[in-house]
Each structure stands twice: as C-alpha cells, then as structure tokens.
Amino acid sequence: MYVDYLTFTVGQLYFGIPSAGVLEINKNLEVTPVPGSAKFVKGLINLRGQLVPAINMHQYLGVEQSQLASQSISIILSVSGKLVSLQVDTVGDILPLHESTFESAPSNLSEASSKLILGGHKLSGKLLLVFDYKQIFPTEPQANQLNQPSQLKQPLITN
C-alpha cells in the first residue's frame, strides 16, 4: 500500500510526513515571538484570522540552526482540528512510498528520539525519517489528575 509523504529537510536531516495531515505550505510568514514560552515554540502566526503556533523544528529536534537559511518555510498541519506550523529549511517533493521500504527505528535510538521518529523509509541513497507529527501537541494532563494532591498515589476506593 502506497502512502503519500511530504518531504522536508531540517539541517542535514531528511524527513517525511504523511501528506494527508498537511493543510498548506507557506513561505515567510510573520512569526510573533512569545517571550517565556518553550524554546521550540518560535511564536504565533496569523493564518487568516487563526492563531497558529509555529514550531522551530531545529530546536524541537535538537539540530544545529543553519546560518544560511534566508527564508523560512511553514508547513501548516491540522492535527485533530488544531493547527500547528512546522518551520523547516526546505520542502521537497511528495513521494508515494510503499510500506515495504519502511523499517522501524533501531532499538538503540534514545527514548526521547523514538517518540519523535516512527521509523524510516530506505530510499535509494538516503534515509527518509518518518516524523510522528501527531506527538507534537503536548499531551493534556487529565483533568482528574490535576485535582489530586501530590502525595496521593493509590487508586481511589469508592463505595
């Protein structure tokens, strides 16, 4: 079964994401920084009246920022109704890839990294890393857990 992947690069790394989740690709959108936010949040983008958080992929992936990048490219994704923008260096072709070339991540990939990377497609000459973009939204803490005093560990016994 073939799946269409949108390819992009961040630093020296070559990534792909299933193109179904991609809303649009934009160049040089103005990003308003949010002081005090997490480092990988570059700021907010006004996308036709909707505020979209922009993720600095260099920071997110821990890749050196290339000084040469004169322009920023935004890949706008729609993840379960929410929009997010990935700021990447370049965007490549959309490639139809077959699952036969897919291989999951090697077991010595660090736990943090394996959360980001689902696996890789072995293309001729290079490796396309499949970025798990659904993980990018911070997991919302469950409402119930918020209420519990911290010393509580055991489950509740209800009558």
Added chain:
Amino acid sequence: MDSSDDILLEFILEAREILDRLDIDFVALEKDISNEKLIANIFRAIHTLKGSSGFFAFKRLEKISHAGESLLGKIRDGQLRLDEIKTNKLLEALDVLRELIEGIEATKLEPPGDDAQLIKDLLILASGGELVISTASNPETLLPKVESITGHNDATEMSQGLMAHSAQTLELTNASQQIKENSSNIEHVRSGEISAPVKVNLEVLDKLMNLVGEMVLARNRLLPFTNQYLDLNFSSAVRNIDLLTLELQERMMKIRMQPIAQLWSKFPRLIRDVSHECGKNVHLIQEGGDTELDKSLIDAIRDPLVHLIRNSIDHSIELPQARIAAGKNEAATLALRAKHEKGMVVIEIADDGAGINYDLIRNRVVDKGFLDEAAAIRLTDSELIDYLFLPGFSTKSVITNLSGRGVGMDVVKNNITNIGGSIEIFSPRGQGTTVRLKIPLTLAIIPALIVGCENESYAIPQVSILELVKLDLSLEENSIEDFYGVKVFRLREKLVPLLFLSERLDADKKEPLGDAALNIAILQANDVRFGLVVDKIFNIQDVVVKPLDSFLKGVPNFSGATLLGNGRVALILDIDGIAAGADLAAKSQEIPVHPAYEASEMQSEEVAMLLFDLAGGHRMAIPLDLVERIASIDESEIQKNGNREVVHYSNEIMHLIRVGEYIDGTQTTRGVAGTLPVIIPRVGSGLIGLAVQCIHDIVFVSKHLHIANPPQKGIAGCALLDDLIINVIDLDEILVMRNMRDGPKPYPEVIDVNVWH
C-alpha cells in the same frame, strides 16, 4: 412567551437531548456490558435530569430518575452487574421519562400518574433483590397511565386523586376518546407555540466569529485608502462596508452573549425547594445578574452552579436552631454575585453558614485510606479543601436526594477547568463558605491599550489601566528612585513601584536608565497598583481575545492574543500574572475579597472624581468618567486663535478652556512656574483641554450630589468628602457657555455638536 416559559422550553430541549443520548448509550452498553465509562456517562445524564426536574418540581420525573440513579450507582460502583432484567427495567424507566417530557411539552404540567411499581422494582434491583415477574406486561400498571391523562392541566393534586378514582369506572372507549383529544391537543401546541429556536452548532458560530474578525481586519486595512484616493464613490463604498462590518460584529457578539440572570432565574425555586427539604431557612441575594457572558460558558457553568448551591444549603448552612444557638440570624443568606473583573467573569456563591467541616474531611481522608491519622492531623485547612475535589469524596455518609452520591466537587472542578476557569473555596471556620469561580472570556471583544516594546506590540486590557503617565527624566523634579533595590517613582506624592515590560519579558535584559522620557502605564492588578514602563503607547482599540493554545499554556505574563488591524499578532498581557511574577502580588490569590467591599463595589453607590483646584484655592471636581487624560502644558506653548487659546498637543490642535472664567467667584487660571495642568475630557471629536490651577487626586464620593440652590453657573452640585465641600463642575454647561460666547462671532463652529446633547 415569558421568561419562565423560556426556561421550561430549554429544559424540555435539554431533557430530550439527554434521553436521546441515553437511548444510544444504553444500546451501546448492552453490547459492551463492562464499559465503565459508558455507565458513568449514563449515571451522570440521569443525575442531571434529576437535578433539572428538581427546579420545576416535576415530582414524577425526579422520583423515577432518582430510583434509576440508585440502581445505576450500584452498577457503577461494581456492586451489581448489569443484566437483561436490569436493562429492561432501566429502559422502561426511560420510556416513562420520555412520556412525561412529552406531556410537559404539551401542557407545561407534569402529567399525573403512579410510578410506585416501577420505582419499587428499580429499588428492589438496586438493593440486589430479584423481581418475581416482569411487570412490563402487567395490565394493572398500564391502567393508571390511561387514567392519568384525564386529569391533566390545571387540576390540583386533590382533584387528580379524585379523578383517578372516578376514572376507574370510566369505560375504555371513553378513555380512548380522552386520549385522542389529548393527542390532538399536543399536535396543536407543537405547531403553534413551540417553535424551538434554531440550534446552531457552536463550532459553526466560532467559524463565523473568526470570519467576522477577519472582516474587521480587512476593513481596517481598507480604511486608510480613502484618504489616499479622494474618490467620492470609493469613499462611500468603503463607508458602507465599514458600517456593515461594525453591525455584523455587534450582532455576532450579541448572538453569543447572554446575561447570567437568565441562568440565575432558575435558582430561587431551586433554593426554596432544597432548603425546604433540608428544613433550612435560606434567603437568596443576587448581585450583578446583568453580567454578560458567552452562551457556551453559561451552559457550561449551569450544572456546577446548581451543584454548588445544593452543597451550600445541604452542607454549609446550619439548621435554624443551630444558627440561633450560634448567635446568627435564623434565616441564612446565600449570595450569588457576578461581575467582570480584569477580563474574567467572577462568580461567587457565598453563604453565611457554618462553613466546611474540616474535622469531618480529615476523618474521611483517614477512612478512605489516603493518609494515616498522624499525617492527616498535620494537614492545614486549605490542604483539606483540596481533598474535596477528589472523585467520590463525599463527607455525607447517608445518600440523600441532594448529595452524597459522589458526583461531587471533582465534576464541578472538571467542568470549570475544562472551560479554562478556576475554582477557589474560602471557608474560615464557622463563617460560611465562599466559592469563587473565575471564568475566562475566551471569546470576547475587550477594549485594550496597544503598547510597543522591543518592536512588538502588546495589548493591555483597559480594565487594568488606571492612567498613563509620561515621565520625562531630563526634568529635575522627575526621577526614578531606588527603594532598597525596587524601582519606584512618585505619582502625586505617592510611591508607585515600577516594572519594565522589556525586563519582565526577557529576564536577562536590564533597562539602562537614561534621560529619556518614560511611558508608564499605571495598572491595577488584583490588589496592587504599579507602573509598567513600555517603549511606546499607541492607542486604545477593541480587540478580539483569542485563547493561547496548548503549546503556550502556562506561559507567564500572557492571557491571550489578538490580531491587530495590520494583521500582526499582539499578545495580551496578563496584568495579575506580571504582578505576581514580580512578587508584587504573590499573596493576592490567597486573600479572599472581603464581602462587604465586594458588595459596595458592585452596587457602586460611589463615583470616582478627579479633584483639582482653581485659582484662589477653590476645590473642584470632575467625574472621572468624563476624563480622558491629564496633561501638563507649557504656558509658552499656548497660541492664540482669534480670541481663543489653542495648544499643539499630540499632533492635534487642542482648544484650551480656562475653567475659572466660567465659574462665578473664581479667578482666571494662571499656571505656576510656567506650566499649566490640563484635564482633557472625553467630548465629541474635538480636543479640549480644561486648564486648572493644580490637580490633586482621585477620590470616591457619593453618587448623589447635593444640588446647589439656586443653581450656579457651571456647577452641577457639590459632594462631601469628609468635612470638605467640593463643587463638581458641569462640563456640558461650561462648553455650552463657551459656545454661546463665541456664537455671534463669524468664525466656523469648532466644537462638535455632540457635546450639546
């Protein structure tokens, strides 16, 4: 259709929704019998239905749902297993509920009838017993249903009973006749009265709202072009778009905003019924019912509020005898208060009962096995309150109709946090309980001051702004002083702590203090006033508040974001957060607002006045509402325009009025040491400056002025401030006097006619 009909209609719509959902859930449950989430959902839905029927005193509804809930509660807790008999019985109960709702829709009254058998069956099942026969097909239970239809409408309970007896002798044909009449009646009512409002998905409304917001921005971009191209046709077309957009925006907001009184109007009855059931005497006070908030928020806080009110009456308020013994008034007071506060809606449910029983909570903490006794004893009162928010934590040992089922504060808290709000409980021992809900206006348009800092724009909600000050450090009398490491400056002889926005946003940054003029916004956070230094001050405009999404939750200093006319994003500053971040107001969250203070603020019997002097030491005042800003001008800058005095002020021509000239008994104002304090009031479109001798302070005086008799020119009346009598000027009259004096002159009218109204 009056308001109580509206509420009833809403109830019917809600009940139908619940029943429809229950049907689906039950069917799903049959397939997946051990799905705990589903059981909890059903349980909660029935609980809600029961609660709502409590308002309207629909006893049958309430009793059946109570019985159903008892059974479901046991199933939820795993004490009983759902089987076919139980499902059938529950579905039967559901059908009766649906019949009742239909009856209510037709006649606005609950159809009378006898559900004793059904309730008994449900309770037998709930207690773990077995049913001997299935009563669903038992003709005896069907009979009362038929009878009951004869006694609908305005029959009192007495006559209902009588008619039920006599109906037994009615022939069946007679009864069926009645049914026919009744059903035609239902049809008639359906086509006529209940044209339910169109239900629009909130998502659709949100999308529409976004589009309107975009439209406003597009309009803002379009407006400057009319000045560039002086084409009349183009201008009028743009003007048209401008007006339409404005109206669109206003309508859009109105669709979503509703006064909280709409929700509160249900409560007097609820409180009456609940307090009767508990044998308590409760007096309800409502304040701020006209506070508007978003429709979706009103819906979201309905159940939590009902729950909190029930809690207050059931748990906190004492029985009359106990109140008298404690030296309190026999009737307890339950106050509902709402108001806008710094971009949030604050809702308080306050009672003057015994408050939270901390010892009971502590025992319960130990009983439930959360902590051992030694650890529990060390818990402070506020730590004990945290336990109230745990699921299934109830201090009531007996399950009553009102509380004790474990659908508790955890659900309330979840509902509130889900909409981005917070809940706080204050309960000093023996002095009642105050529950404070802070609900954000996630979707709202608020006026905000746009300021600039480090090349970015930020918005400060106008509610937080007290005044704007320009502090020119090159002048000798102005300086920033060091209060043992804290920067302060003197504002009318009071020290005001200073924060630099650039430093707050970027901790590494240290602002070098040159001789530059500082733009300072004097802000009021929760309980502290401070000055925030910004690079630039732009303008005040209405902004659409957009919440920050999950990536930016927990970022300090910001409460939201908005889009400016040029399409750029501006972050909205969280003034309380900034103050707390700078340790200015670290404790403010923990200090409950004194109820007396709250009340006086809400009723606003007092009005703020700006106090100033005219030459000769005459103490005068002007209502602060009328004042736009205060400035100080150099006398040498005053120029003559005919017989008028004008000043060049912030790129506009400001007309100067020496107030003293218009009020008998005072002298013409002259500046001290070359500078002249000027009050700039809010009038029409022109810029006017009221020159006075000196400006003192802002004071609060009674709203009701003493009217001077005979009336004096230019003075509206006088107010008392302690022992001092202060004359309050009549701005309109002064402007009129000025225009009249200028009237005969051939010069064109300068002052906008708006000031005349």
